[in-house]
Amino acid sequence: MEEAIEHLETGREDYGLIVFESRGSSKTLVRAVIELSKRAAVIVCGTDERVVSDFNGSEMPVVFLPLDSVQDDLSKTVKSLELSGKIPLFQESESEYLGIRADLLPTLGVLQADVFMLILDGRYVPIFKKGDRITEADVRHFLEKVPGQTFYFRKSECGEVLQSRIQRLESALQEIPINTAKVEQVITENFGIVRDVVSQIGFTPEAQRVAVNSVLLTIKMLGASPKLKSILSDLKESGGGYIPSHSIYLGKVACALAHKVGWRSQSTYFKLSLAAFLHDISLKEDRLAEVSNLEQFEKSGSGLPEEIREIRVHPARSAEYARQFQEIPSEVEQIVAQHHERPDGSGFPRGLVVRYFTPLSALFVIAQDLIEYGNTANELTFEHFFEEKGLEYNVGIFRKLARAIQTDTTLI
């Protein structure tokens, strides 16, 4: 509250509406804020209406809202103030804003852009300023009042936010010795932010840079000889949700398999890791990324028709994002588009049979199968895995890869 008073005393902004919480503040402080608000309308959210009693019947538009009804009544109150002409209409076009998941905000460090909340259709209220640092407690505080998982940036400021992610990666890298867990966490957070940006405004050049830098760093940390065994033993989700950690983990497993079959160039690792980063990026919900057998999922009745459709189209949609990248090999797009196809033609969305798989797509599918097997089997053994997949893998490029992987016993 003291900060708000200082800001109103020294700031030059002209506000149309000021909303604040009075809980825990004295009547004198509340009074000071209201008086300093000049011509702005004021909504005081609190537990004791007496804090605004001095302003009853005054010219100033001062409204009290009990804290427990803020969620239901704040937007109605704003609307009625607008309709009565006491505050200007500040409806802005939704297309100017970009939603970002609440849990990502504390990972942003010092904010490079103002953060807004949507309190009513088209009404965005700034709640954090450029230069602030948001804590998890801050986010919880706001979500208690207006539940929902989304905060907003102006699209025009999105470049600065992404730029700060690249700096964050660079500074995590400069620590000596490199703190691997921390770097991985930054990469996972980057995934989350890139996903939110891409789903709303596509792969901007800055979003591409964050994705490419994150992928290059993952490869760098894998080293020249990625060891499948140690990667697989690291299987557990590393925070940040299923899709981010799964996508980064899949890249590592695919690179380790590529190493086993003798494809050991940096460009192969890059294609596989970038494809892994992108493959499920168009899915909104983690739960949907865990479905590998769409037919079974459909029959189980556990998905809504629109969810089934979303799963069915996500390989093509994610491939579409891959196409927006400048200067990436077309194989990345193919791997992404084919990641749910199966060698026997039972996959989706196209039901391609084995001869249509590129070698890297086939390897990518095996990497996914191996992860799925690792998630369900009690003890992971290569022999058992290939025994299980024996028939299905006994065709074309899958047979060649399965043999090569099993022949090389040096790294598992």
Ligand SMILES: [Fe+2]
């Ligand atoms: Fe996936």
Ligand SMILES: [Fe+2]
């Ligand atoms: Fe997928």
